[in-house]
Amino acid sequence: EVQLVESGGTLVQPGGSLRLSCAASGFSFSNYWMHWVRQAPGKGLVWVSRINTDGSSTSYADSVKGRFTISRDNAKDTLYLRMNSLRAEDTAVYYCASESLEGATIDYWGQGTLVTVSS
Amino acid sequence: QSALTQPPSASGSPGQSVTISCTGTSSDVGSYEYVSWYQQHPGKAPKLMIYEVTKRPSGVPDRFSGSKSGNTASLTVSGLQAEDEADYYCSSYAGSNNFVVFGGGTKLTVL
Numbered sequence: 001e002v003q004l005v006e007s008g009g010t011l012v013q014p015g016g017s018l019r020l021s022c023a024a025s026g027f028s029f030s031n032y033w034m035h036w037v038r039q040a041p042g043k044g045l046v047w048v049s050r051i052n053t054d055g056s057s058t059s060y061a062d063s064v065k066g067r068f069t070i071s072r073d074n075a076k077d078t079l080y081l082r083m084n085s086l087r088a089e090d091t092a093v094y095y096c097a098s099e100s101l102e103g104a105t106i107d108y109w110g111q112g113t114l115v116t117v118s119s
Numbered sequence: 120q121s122a123l124t125q126p127p128s129a130s131g132s133p134g135q136s137v138t139i140s141c142t143g144t145s146s147d148v149g150s151y152e153y154v155s156w157y158q159q160h161p162g163k164a165p166k167l168m169i170y171e172v173t174k175r176p177s178g179v180p181d182r183f184s185g186s187k188s189g190n191t192a193s194l195t196v197s198g199l200q201a202e203d204e205a206d207y208y209c210s211s212y213a214g215s216n217n218f219v220v221f222g223g224g225t226k227l228t229v230l
Contacts, residue, residue, distance in 0.1 A: 035218075044122065045157070045165065045208050045221040059216060095164060104153040104212040105171065106219065109164040 002026045002108045004096045009113030016086050016117070022079040022096030022110055030054075030074035033099040035106055036081050038092035048094070049081065064090075086117045123148065123209055123222035130228040131199045139225045141192040141209030147220055149190040153212035156185060156194045159224075160205045168207075169194060196227070204229045 008020040020036075036048040049060045049070040058070050069082040079096055093112040100107045124142040131137040141148065141156075148154060154172045157165035167176050169185035172192065182197045192211070196203055209222040 044224045045210070047217070047219045047221065050218050059218060061217070100170070102171075104151070104219075105155050105167070106210070107167050107170070107176070109166070111164050 002098070004098065004108060004110030006094065006096050006110045006113035009094060009115045011116045011118065012086055013119050014087060014117055017082070017084045018086065018115060020081040020083065020094055020096075020113060020115070022081075024077045024079065024096075024098075027098070027108075029072075029077040032101070033103075034070075034072060034079045035097045035099060036068075036070060036079075037095045037097055037106065037109075038090075039095070039112070040089075040092040043092075045095075046092075050099070051079070083115070086115075088117050091115060091117045123211060123220055125207075125209060125222035125225045127223070128226045128228065130230055131196075132230045133199050133201065135199050136195060136197045137199060137227065138193050138195045139207055139209075139227070141194070141211075141222050143190050143192070143211050143220070145190060147211040147213040148187065148192055151212045152187075154185065154187055154192040155210045156183075157208045157210070158203075158205045159208065165208065199229050201229050203227060 003025045005023045035050050051058045051070045067085045071080045095112045096110040097106045098108045156169040159165045172187045173185045184195045206224045208224045213220045
């Protein structure tokens with residue numbers, strides 16, 4: 001069974017930094033492209049970032065480009081999101097998700113971790 | 120990249136059918152056969168219900184079906200059941216830079 005378990009969400013001050021982690025199990029993590037998607041309280045889903053299987057290729061939404069960094073450790077079956085210069089509008093539940101092998105579809109999702117940016 | 124447009128709400132009685140629309144542009148929905156639909160119950164993670172416009176993952180009831188015409192995709196839920204009450208989000212592949220764009224979500228109420 002595919003499992004994605006996020007951690008690291010907490011309350012952080014504006015301008016602060018945070019690293020989210022996502023532990024994967026139940027599938028061959030190193031074979032899958034991975035994503036972060038966020039959802040502000042009471043709002044819809046917004047794609048954040050994507051990383052290829054070996055970490056050599058990444059892409060970001062314009063709203064986080066230059067502030068967030070996605071990475072992975074295939075030896076540890078873990079996905080990361082480093083978040084710098086955090087703003088109030090970054091407050092959201094952050095979901096880790098996998099992309100299907102066929103591509104272009106986000107299929108499995110973790111339960112999410114809440115990041116709150118507030119003074 | 121603008122979000123896809125969904126109606127904020129939809130409703131139907133048990134046993135009825137309801138269709139939720141998802142309107143994009145020629146840069147996303149209209150250009151790719153990679154439209155997905157997700158079901159999200161309160162406080163839960165999204166669950167993939169439809170992918171590649173019409174395909175259902177294993178375990179998803181055949182009461183759920185998808186279609187697309189031009190820049191608009193649709194999700195139809197037939198034989199509505201109480202457990203279908205949830206938020207539904209569409210998404211479309213939008214190219215290698217933006218990858219995916221989501222709709223704003225539709226709250227489905229089973230009356």
